[in-house]
Amino acid sequence: MKKVILFDLDGTLLPMDQEVFTKAYFSRLAKFLMPFGYDPKKVVEDVWAGTKAMVTNDGSKTNEEVFWDVFSTLYEKDVRQDIEKFEHFYQTEFPKLIDSVQINPYSKEVINKVKEKGYRIALATNPLFPRIATLERIRWTGIDANDFELITTYETNSYCKPNLKYYEDVCNKLGVNPNECIMVGNDVSEDGVTRNLGMKVFLIEDCLMNPKSEDLSEYPIGSFNDFLVWLENDE
Numbered sequence: 001m002k003k004v005i006l007f008d009l010d011g012t013l014l015p016m017d018q019e020v021f022t023k024a025y026f027s028r029l030a031k032f033l034m035p036f037g038y039d040p041k042k043v044v045e046d047v048w049a050g051t052k053a054m055v056t057n058d059g060s061k062t063n064e065e066v067f068w069d070v071f072s073t074l075y076e077k078d079v080r081q082d083i084e085k086f087e088h089f090y091q092t093e094f095p096k097l098i099d100s101v102q103i104n105p106y107s108k109e110v111i112n113k114v115k116e117k118g119y120r121i122a123l124a125t126n127p128l129f130p131r132i133a134t135l136e137r138i139r140w141t142g143i144d145a146n147d148f149e150l151i152t153t154y155e156t157n158s159y160c161k162p163n164l165k166y167y168e169d170v171c172n173k174l175g176v177n178p179n180e181c182i183m184v185g186n187d188v189s190e191d192g193v194t195r196n197l198g199m200k201v202f203l204i205e206d207c208l209m210n211p212k213s214e215d216l217s218e219y220p221i222g223s224f225n226d227f228l229v230w231l232e233n234d235e
Helices: 018-036 040-055 063-072 079-092 094-100 105-116 131-141 164-174 188-197 224-234
Strands: 004-007 120-123 181-185 200-204
Touching: 004 164, 018 040, 018 079, 018 094, 040 063, 063 079, 079 094, 079 131, 094 131, 105 120, 105 224, 120 164, 164 188, 181 188, 188 200, 200 224
Parallel strands: 004 120, 004 181, 181 200
Antiparallel strands: none
């Protein structure tokens, strides 16, 4: 029996159209920062640059450090003095982005049921956001963040999906081997890669993403109810 279930957040526990959410996110962020001297178009491009740097992080720094190292080089002023302004954005404006996502009531139910079965659970969401933004997105799902033994955020992680070292780091923090884990996600490239470490993978169909048009025949795919049935048969 597998011991730990790793759940993805965006597109899995929290259904969303990534393009719709990203567009709404950057629109609000750019508008919020404009009074502080940030050009709306440039700041979006520069946040993307910092994000790409996090995705390719080699593990020598946290994703937070990598982001701000890159972002700060793109401005003549010391933008690190504005970190509190960014935090204020996540406190006041980010919560309004709930209008750009969907809510699946079964997300909370599936968490409760796997915990009742005795599984340890962790939130293996791509650590590109600060903890405050990740906790807010968890809140939208109706799930208690305390249900997760581990939540990956940009402050505490030094790799990103689909880097296998991200998943190895998650397993190390949980004190388990990858072959003791099940990955539940929606992105074939970012979540399905865990099969290379010996994890079993279940793909949630609601917001399924397969950017590389990979063969899906080897993956169990379905709803959360389908996942629970699959899990029962797998035990």
